[in-house]
Amino acid sequence: MDIAEVAKRSGVPASTLRFYEEKGLIKSVGRLGLRRVFEVNILERLALIALGQAAGFSLDEIAQMVGVNGNPNIDRELLAKKADELDSTIQKLIAMRDGLRHAAVCSAPSHMECPKFRRLLGLAASGAIKSGGLDQLTKRRRS
Amino acid sequence: MDIAEVAKRSGVPASTLRFYEEKGLIKSVGRLGLRRVFEVNILERLALIALGQAAGFSLDEIAQMVGVNGNPNIDRELLAKKADELDSTIQKLIAMRDGLRHAAVCSAPSHMECPKFRRLLGLAASGAIKSGGLDQLTKRRRS
DNA sequence: GTACCACCTCAAGTTGACTTGAGGTCAAGG
DNA sequence: CCTTGACCTCAAGTCAACTTGAGGTGGTAC
Numbered sequence: 640m641d642i643a644e645v646a647k648r649s650g651v652p653a654s655t656l657r658f659y660e661e662k663g664l665i666k667s668v669g670r671l672g673l674r675r676v677f678e679v680n681i682l683e684r685l686a687l688i689a690l691g692q693a694a695g696f697s698l699d700e701i702a703q704m705v706g707v708n709g710n711p712n713i714d715r716e717l718l719a720k721k722a723d724e725l726d727s728t729i730q731k732l733i734a735m736r737d738g739l740r741h742a743a744v745c746s747a748p749s750h751m752e753c754p755k756f757r758r759l760l761g762l763a764a765s766g767a768i769k770s771g772g773l774d775q776l777t778k779r780r781r782s
Numbered sequence: 783m784d785i786a787e788v789a790k791r792s793g794v795p796a797s798t799l800r801f802y803e804e805k806g807l808i809k810s811v812g813r814l815g816l817r818r819v820f821e822v823n824i825l826e827r828l829a830l831i832a833l834g835q836a837a838g839f840s841l842d843e844i845a846q847m848v849g850v851n852g853n854p855n856i857d858r859e860l861l862a863k864k865a866d867e868l869d870s871t872i873q874k875l876i877a878m879r880d881g882l883r884h885a886a887v888c889s890a891p892s893h894m895e896c897p898k899f900r901r902l903l904g905l906a907a908s909g910a911i912k913s914g915g916l917d918q919l920t921k922r923r924r925s
Numbered sequence: 926g927t928a929c930c931a932c933c934t935c936a937a938g939t940t941g942a943c944t945t946g947a948g949g950t951c952a953a954g955g
Numbered sequence: 956c957c958t959t960g961a962c963c964t965c966a967a968g969t970c971a972a973c974t975t976g977a978g979g980t981g982g983t984a985c
Contacts, residue, residue, distance in 0.1 A: 642962070658942075673963050674961080683894060683900075691878070699941090728836055729872060731837075732872050733872060735868060736868040739868065740862065784932080785933095795974080815981050816934090816979095817931080817982085930982100931982095933978105934977105936976090936977095939972100940973090949964080950963070950964105951959105952961100
């Protein structure tokens with residue numbers, strides 16, 4: 640496959656593919672003239688990268704997880720750690736989703752005054768306010 | 783509360799608080815001299831913002847949801863839409879979490895060759911490859 | 926009453942993740 | 956053969972979300 644086909648089938652622009660290759664996130668198997676040639680499995684790798692991004696991981700973190708070389712990482716501890724990180728994110732997002740869903744139908748004057756909304760918010764942000772800061776929620780993105 | 787206390791209790795740097803105020807995401811109730819004064823409920827609002835960010839929403843989107851004015855938005859349709867968006871993100875993250883968890887213990891030579899891993903990945907990226915592109919996964923962030 | 930220091934403003938810098946543009950190259954079709 | 960267009964490189968630009976810095980201000984403790 641040439642870069643245009645990968646772009647078409649993955650939805651990832653060619654410029655981004657070149658950028659990812661430069662970063663070591665993906666690699667082409669060779670060149671035909673000066674054109675890059677990719678294997679079909681590049682598509683799975685791209686899906687994995689997109690997934691990692693949706694999970695809020697930086698490209699560098701993703702590289703760590705999927706391995707800069709060919710195939711996913713061997714560092715089982717890192718993978719487990721990232722899974723746990725992701726799990727706590729998921730809990731927060733679930734609470735937020737429920738908060739949003741409720742807010743969409745709740746008739747309280749201000750959502751902040753609705754006990755249900757506040758409970759969900761508290762659940763999501765548990766531990767964030769007062770002692771410890773919101774850091775837990777945001778440091779992943781900040782770093 | 784002055785800005786330093788808000789910063790301390792929320793974990794959000796003062797510079798960020800000023801930045802958020804400028805963007806209309808938060809507001810101070812007044813000034814004492816030239817110093818901003820915040821109400822205690824600013825902490826909840828900040829938790830909500832942090833939550834929105836963890837969910838991958840941009841500050842502008844968050845402003846739309848929580849309302850640029852004082853309290854959350856009245857646009858129930860928008861809230862429901864965002865909740866659905868969030869829900870599909872959550873499904874992907876769950877699949878990825880499970881994929882990571884499994885990868886951490888799986889002994890297949892390459893995770894891409896492990897059927898279980900591929901199934902989870904496929905689940906997460908369903909529809910992303912081949913027809914439609916990965917766009918669904920990433921456009922939220924790109925916008 | 927004055928010195929200090931935390932807070933202020935406003936402009937510019939930073940980082941991550943890309944995109945855009947200018948100028949060059951080469952495989953394929955005519 | 957030779958033109959053409961898709962691909963190449965490399966440098967610079969962009970955007971969101973902040974951070975940093977220089978220079979100013981004013982409650983508060985001494």
